[in-house]
Amino acid sequence: MQMQHEKWKEHYRNIDIGSLWPTPHNKCTIPKLYKPSKEEFMEKCGRPQKPCLISGMTEEWLAMERWQFDNFAKDQRLSHGVRVGSQEFWVSLDTWNDYRKNITSQETESQPMVFMHDIFDEYPALLDDYIIPDFLDQSDDFMMGVPDELRIHWRWMILAPRRSGSHWHVDPANTTAWLAVIQGTKRWGLYPRDTFYVPGTKGNQYQTRDYAMIDSYNWWTYMYPHIRPELRPQECVQRSGDIIFVPGGWWHSVLNLEDTVSVTQNFVNKHNFRQTIKEMQAQADFDKSGFSLADAYVSLRDRYGPDYPEFFDKKDSEFLWSSSESGTTHEDFEKETMEKLANFLTGDA
Numbered sequence: 001m002q003m004q005h006e007k008w009k010e011h012y013r014n015i016d017i018g019s020l021w022p023t024p025h026n027k028c029t030i031p032k033l034y035k036p037s038k039e040e041f042m043e044k045c046g047r048p049q050k051p052c053l054i055s056g057m058t059e060e061w062l063a064m065e066r067w068q069f070d071n072f073a074k075d076q077r078l079s080h081g082v083r084v085g086s087q088e089f090w091v092s093l094d095t096w097n098d099y100r101k102n103i104t105s106q107e108t109e110s111q112p113m114v115f116m117h118d119i120f121d122e123y124p125a126l127l128d129d130y131i132i133p134d135f136l137d138q139s140d141d142f143m144m145g146v147p148d149e150l151r152i153h154w155r156w157m158i159l160a161p162r163r164s165g166s167h168w169h170v171d172p173a174n175t176t177a178w179l180a181v182i183q184g185t186k187r188w189g190l191y192p193r194d195t196f197y198v199p200g201t202k203g204n205q206y207q208t209r210d211y212a213m214i215d216s217y218n219w220w221t222y223m224y225p226h227i228r229p230e231l232r233p234q235e236c237v238q239r240s241g242d243i244i245f246v247p248g249g250w251w252h253s254v255l256n257l258e259d260t261v262s263v264t265q266n267f268v269n270k271h272n273f274r275q276t277i278k279e280m281q282a283q284a285d286f287d288k289s290g291f292s293l294a295d296a297y298v299s300l301r302d303r304y305g306p307d308y309p310e311f312f313d314k315k316d317s318e319f320l321w322s323s324s325e326s327g328t329t330h331e332d333f334e335k336e337t338m339e340k341l342a343n344f345l346t347g348d349a
Helices: 002-014 038-046 093-106 124-129 216-226 273-282 293-304 314-318 330-346
Strands: 032-034 052-055 114-116 155-160 165-169 176-183 185-191 234-239 243-246 251-256 260-267
Touching: 032 038, 038 052, 038 243, 165 185, 165 216, 176 234, 185 216, 185 260, 216 251, 273 293
Parallel strands: 032 052
Antiparallel strands: 052 243, 114 155, 155 260, 165 251, 176 243, 176 260, 185 234, 185 251
């Protein structure tokens, strides 16, 4: 078994990622927009809820210089560093930068990322380094009216080594997202929200990432070439300075072709509000997020129901919830599932 493991590790190290995924400028099957006005963006992407790749909007961002890996590692504003992966402890960005260079050169199997939803709470000065385009402005975000403790994680900085990525998933509660690349290159695949099954993946609850699935790297390397062209996802290669718009409910997978730095935000506006609150209600009894999606849903309903009655129906007004006394937690659900499996295997079912 050990020899087999070492054999696969050697195989991974010897793969030339550049030969597998060339990045020509025309490798994009979603619309491209250059410095769009708000009206153009809304007409082509926002209202119809279609993905697009946007360029020319980050030229004045201080982040384009300050957040380059080697510059960022020396940034005194990041006083106590960053958290890597799911770890709770902090490491200096300089330390992680050295680690990133080492794992990239060795092509190891493990490619942990810095994926922090609270980095702008820790270091609010970083918010001054980028400017959100007016067509993605937070003033249109319905989630801004929800108490902070109920809001789904919505803003991240991502520092990612080459070959890392995010496997097929739909963003939480069908929220819409944008992501800007500061440094590096990403490959994206996208399927429309009405896609029932992404080829080469196993089914999963509520379209969320199933961490038992193969990772993004393996899907793009070994599964993608065998998918019939008509079943392949919409694609694009995103480079430094590009912003991608991902509508709510769209499946997407991301592979980092180079070491990358990016910033991303999720939001809910009137064009995806209805599908978001429907998804929150549907997930009320299956909540993996550490807080109650139902409570967030009720807060949205009570806050916006009077002003936007067109987004709500009778079922919404009748929805009741007491998060402390009803519903099924994710832990309880998993415990019950494992007990059923154990009973089945032992013949006690």
